[in-house]
Amino acid sequence: xxxxxxxxxxxxxxxxxxxxxxxxxxxxxxxxxxxxxxxxxxxxxxxxxxxxxxxxxxxxxxxxxxxxxxxxxxxxxxxxxxxxxxxxxxxxxxxxxxxxxxxxxxxxxxxxxxxxxxxxxxxxxxxxxxxxxxxxxxxxxxxxxxxxxxxxxxxxxxxxxxxxxxxxxxxxxxxxxxxxxxxxxxxxxxxxxxxxxxxxxxxxxxxxxxxxxxxxxxxxxxxxxxxxxxxxxxxxxxxxxxxxxxxxxxxxxxxxxxxxxxxxxxxxxxxxxxxxxxxxxxxxxxxxxxxxxxxxxxxxxxxxxxxxxxxxxxxxxxxxxxxxxxxxxxxxxxxxxxxxxxxxxxxxxxxxxxxxxxxxxxxxxxxxxxxxxxxxxxxxxxxxxxxxxxxxxxxxxxxxxxxxxxxxxxxxxxxxxxxxxxxxxxxxxxxxxxxxxxxxxxxxxxxxxxxxxxxxxx
Numbered sequence: 001x002x003x004x005x006x007x008x009x010x011x012x013x014x015x016x017x018x019x020x021x022x023x024x025x026x027x028x029x030x031x032x033x034x035x036x037x038x039x040x041x042x043x044x045x046x047x048x049x050x051x052x053x054x055x056x057x058x059x060x061x062x063x064x065x066x067x068x069x070x071x072x073x074x075x076x077x078x079x080x081x082x083x084x085x086x087x088x089x090x091x092x093x094x095x096x097x098x099x100x101x102x103x104x105x106x107x108x109x110x111x112x113x114x115x116x117x118x119x120x121x122x123x124x125x126x127x128x129x130x131x132x133x134x135x136x137x138x139x140x141x142x143x144x145x146x147x148x149x150x151x152x153x154x155x156x157x158x159x160x161x162x163x164x165x166x167x168x169x170x171x172x173x174x175x176x177x178x179x180x181x182x183x184x185x186x187x188x189x190x191x192x193x194x195x196x197x198x199x200x201x202x203x204x205x206x207x208x209x210x211x212x213x214x215x216x217x218x219x220x221x222x223x224x225x226x227x228x229x230x231x232x233x234x235x236x237x238x239x240x241x242x243x244x245x246x247x248x249x250x251x252x253x254x255x256x257x258x259x260x261x262x263x264x265x266x267x268x269x270x271x272x273x274x275x276x277x278x279x280x281x282x283x284x285x286x287x288x289x290x291x292x293x294x295x296x297x298x299x300x301x302x303x304x305x306x307x308x309x310x311x312x313x314x315x316x317x318x319x320x321x322x323x324x325x326x327x328x329x330x331x332x333x334x335x336x337x338x339x340x341x342x343x344x345x346x347x348x349x350x351x352x353x354x355x356x357x358x359x360x361x362x363x364x365x366x367x368x369x370x371x372x373x374x375x376x377x378x379x380x381x382x383x384x385x386x387x388x389x390x391x392x393x394x395x396x397x398x399x400x401x402x403x404x405x406x407x408x409x410x411x412x413x414x415x416x417x418x419x420x421x422x423x424x425x426x427x428x429x430x431x432x433x434x435x436x437x438x439x440x441x442x443x444x445x446x447x448x449x450x451x452x453x454x455x456x457x458x
Contacts (some may be wrong), residue, residue, distance in 0.1 A: 020047020215363025
């Protein structure tokens with residue numbers, strides 16, 4: 001078969017996925033892979049949910065598409081109502097798009113328009129955090145702090161400044177408490193606002209639990225409350241990017257619920273459609289909507305597939321399953337069990353530096369030396385070797401490099417479906433342990449940065 005696909009990589013040949021069966025994907029040779037990362041934290045209901053499939057079929061039979069410049073539709077209206085019913089306080093409007101990058105682009109543009117509407121045109125700057133990721137379109141990429149993804153496109157990116165992430169394993173000093181560390185890095189936001197000039201800053205954007213770039217890093221307690229205080233003090237909009245960590249992934253429908261604050265805008269995607277349809281959303285506060293309504297009356301933005309009725313029908317069905325089957329409680333329960341299993345299998349190993357995360361959103365950071373937290377040489381590409389080994393063992397996981405600064409560090413992200421069973425947790429951990437063991441065994445570790453040969457898994 002000839003291949004005319006322009007894929008993510010021009011090297012190698014990928015297996016062909018032909019069928020989904022619960023938590024598994026099956027290739028054209030009949031091999032089964034447990035989807036331990038949900039793709040990229042997308043497939044939260046697995047790959048064969050009958051209710052979602054039927055909802056998509058029923059909607060296509062009824063209405064395939066209606067452009068939002070002319071019509072609204074019942075599935076879109078219903079989805080917006082249901083999201084707002086469960087959203088953090090103050091959030092009142094939903095702008096439906098087709099994915100996470102679109103949602104972040106919309107948030108940045110709406111932030112700019114909001115300040116034009118209220119007569120503060122000098123506000124145009126976005127502050128974000130290093131080691132973050134907010135999407136691949138140019139505006140979202142500029143906001144993100146993933147240096148590897150940004151590097152070759154940097155001449156095209158709007159100038160955005162980045163403060164420290166709240167990354168306790170890598171950032172907390174031995175002489176400070178967890179609380180003091182969180183306040184220190186949160187206060188960098190105020191320092192940066194003052195450096196840029198308060199009248200020039202329009203928004204601060206952050207992931208409540210950082211996903212792909214650092215591997216399920218949650219902030220320490222009190223960090224986001226301080227961030228909210230600073231944003232309020234200087235009139236800066238707080239945009240929370242829950243594209244990966246939201247929609248139940250951490251055990252809350254909205255991840256920020258765990259922090260006890262609200263936002264001015266929240267972006268969601270991935271788990272909203274659970275992979276059955278491409279969909280995302282920007283959720284905005286009442287004050288932002290009111291400013292546009294009282295001013296120009298028109299958000300100067302749009303895409304062809306906004307509010308697509310089939311995608312909205314799928315998302316409604318996803319919410320049905322999540323809520324009616326009480327899957328958020330299952331995420332918390334199974335997440336605790338996954339964490340315990342990972343710690344039992346890997347917690348004492350000298351090349352596992354940190355195991356972290358919330359709910360069914362877990363990260364494992366690998367190190368060449370545990371005591372010093374020294375990473376492996378980036379040239380080894382340990383993360384890529386682990387991914388290949390895992391696929392050989394029939395496990396899909398999400399290893400990445402550049403965990404520390406965009407170049408150094410390796411981690412593995414796990415984001416299995418919310419329907420995972422206890423025996424499948426054991427399967428994931430067993431296969432992951434074998435993959436790590438195989439990847440380490442393939443290396444010549446006699447010259448690792450710690451100066452001693454790294455241990456293989458017991």
